[in-house]
Amino acid sequence: MNASSSIRQNSTTTQLKILDAAESLFVERGFAATSLRAIAGLAEVNLAATHYHFGSKEALFQAAIHRRVNPINEARLQALDELERSSRVLTVAAILAAFFKPLTEGGMSAPVTKLVGRIYGEPESITKPLLEGEFGVVAGRYSSALARALPGLDETELRWRFHFMIGGMIQVLSFGGPLGMKESADTRQQGIERLQSFAVAGFEQGQREVAGG
Amino acid sequence: MNASSSIRQNSTTTQLKILDAAESLFVERGFAATSLRAIAGLAEVNLAATHYHFGSKEALFQAAIHRRVNPINEARLQALDELERSSRVLTVAAILAAFFKPLTEGGMSAPVTKLVGRIYGEPESITKPLLEGEFGVVAGRYSSALARALPGLDETELRWRFHFMIGGMIQVLSFGGPLGMKESADTRQQGIERLQSFAVAGFEQGQREVAGG
DNA sequence: GTCTATATTGGGATAGAC
DNA sequence: GTCTATCCCAATATAGAC
Numbered sequence: 300m301n302a303s304s305s306i307r308q309n310s311t312t313t314q315l316k317i318l319d320a321a322e323s324l325f326v327e328r329g330f331a332a333t334s335l336r337a338i339a340g341l342a343e344v345n346l347a348a349t350h351y352h353f354g355s356k357e358a359l360f361q362a363a364i365h366r367r368v369n370p371i372n373e374a375r376l377q378a379l380d381e382l383e384r385s386s387r388v389l390t391v392a393a394i395l396a397a398f399f400k401p402l403t404e405g406g407m408s409a410p411v412t413k414l415v416g417r418i419y420g421e422p423e424s425i426t427k428p429l430l431e432g433e434f435g436v437v438a439g440r441y442s443s444a445l446a447r448a449l450p451g452l453d454e455t456e457l458r459w460r461f462h463f464m465i466g467g468m469i470q471v472l473s474f475g476g477p478l479g480m481k482e483s484a485d486t487r488q489q490g491i492e493r494l495q496s497f498a499v500a501g502f503e504q505g506q507r508e509v510a511g512g
Numbered sequence: 513m514n515a516s517s518s519i520r521q522n523s524t525t526t527q528l529k530i531l532d533a534a535e536s537l538f539v540e541r542g543f544a545a546t547s548l549r550a551i552a553g554l555a556e557v558n559l560a561a562t563h564y565h566f567g568s569k570e571a572l573f574q575a576a577i578h579r580r581v582n583p584i585n586e587a588r589l590q591a592l593d594e595l596e597r598s599s600r601v602l603t604v605a606a607i608l609a610a611f612f613k614p615l616t617e618g619g620m621s622a623p624v625t626k627l628v629g630r631i632y633g634e635p636e637s638i639t640k641p642l643l644e645g646e647f648g649v650v651a652g653r654y655s656s657a658l659a660r661a662l663p664g665l666d667e668t669e670l671r672w673r674f675h676f677m678i679g680g681m682i683q684v685l686s687f688g689g690p691l692g693m694k695e696s697a698d699t700r701q702q703g704i705e706r707l708q709s710f711a712v713a714g715f716e717q718g719q720r721e722v723a724g725g
Numbered sequence: 726g727t728c729t730a731t732a733t734t735g736g737g738a739t740a741g742a743c
Numbered sequence: 744g745t746c747t748a749t750c751c752c753a754a755t756a757t758a759g760a761c
């Protein structure tokens with residue numbers, strides 16, 4: 300809006316319009332069923348601009364995902380850092396709360412959460428590199444923290460339980476509530492909070508209660 | 513193989529070849545990214561045969577899904593019938609065991625389970641009618657059974673927990689084990705068994721143990 | 726029931742003027 | 744950095760011979 304940017308506001312503005320349109324259409328239709336023409340049309344930019352700014356459809360998809368996922372994962376790492384600084388003995392509940400905090404705080408919009416969920420719906424050729432790149436470090440750090448909070452637990456079993464929890468998370472982010480349940484503005488937040496309790500019980504099954512530090 | 517079918521084995525054989533090829537490619541690439549040409553090529557039948565036998569790409573997708581999902585759901589209903597005949601008071605563990613039995617017994621192949629999981633990855637326009645049609649009755653019956661096994665539990669909360677469990681199931685069916693875990697022949701069976709325990713704990717959180725009949 | 730050939734549409738990507 | 748126009752390819756679907 301200021302004078303210095305008014306002359307060439309186009310570049311950054313165009314990129315944002317493309318990203319917004321791409322996000323909305325990828326969420327709605329998935330990667331393969333979304334055309335660059337549809338994205339350009341919704342963004343009200345020229346078709347060629349999508350190639351100029353992002354190079355290819357796949358690169359645009361990755362950029363759209365990264366814009367939303369990266370802040371979430373950064374927040375997750377920061378929340379875990381703080382938690383580990385505050386106490387040497389962490390409870391499962393506290394760890395999971397840190398993990399889900401970026402999804403419940405900051406009022407994530409439904410489209411954003413759906414985009415996150417949709418990653419998992421794409422074919423493995425697209426999904427796997429994206430997941431390893433965006434999510435690998437976070438999953439590793441949280442798995443380690445959980446392992447320390449559950450010292451008796453087999454590592455394989457722990458990673459399976461983490462896997463199940465992620466599955467629940469995707470359900471909530473992608474679909475919202477159970478089939479037939481009416482949607483409201485905070486359906487996803489409620490769902491994530493309920494999931495947290497569900498997963499704590501799942502992680503702690505068979506354990507005697509551990510007193511927190 | 514017998515004489516009477518040898519003359520016109522073509523019809524049924526062609527349909528099966530198409531279904532097998534479609535299943536394999538839909539699993540690998542998803543609906544939108546799979547072409548009828550690729551299916552016809554892999555099946556070694558003519559392109560036009562796909563239209564002759566199934567009418568359209570969407571109808572073929574639904575047929576491929578139905579072939580695998582319907583037996584599973586029929587088995588689930590039958591298992592629950594038997595369980596309810598055998599005892600008036602059911603435990604959560606017994607109900608979930610019945611629910612997952614068709615996935616752990618009968619040696620489901622990885623492609624089949626991946627196909628089931630992939631339903632959820634498709635855009636809602638394809639997913640929702642399919643889920644309601646194929647899965648609605650099963651989900652309703654099992655939710656009711658779980659409600660009777662957990663009499664103090666709020667119905668909304670119960671449906672959320674069922675939702676989370678389905679999310680874990682999809683993770684196992686679609687992806688197998690956690691990222692980086694090596695795959696073996698029974699990865700999915702192991703995963704489903706572990707998921708069962710995880711979900712029992714999640715469903716029963718906060719409850720005192722209930723003695724089974 | 727199976728094939729060839731084709732109608733028709735839409736896709737990603739790029740060249741080149743401005 | 745943006746546009747028009749186009750290349751080139753692939754898609755679903757169908758018509759019509761066999």
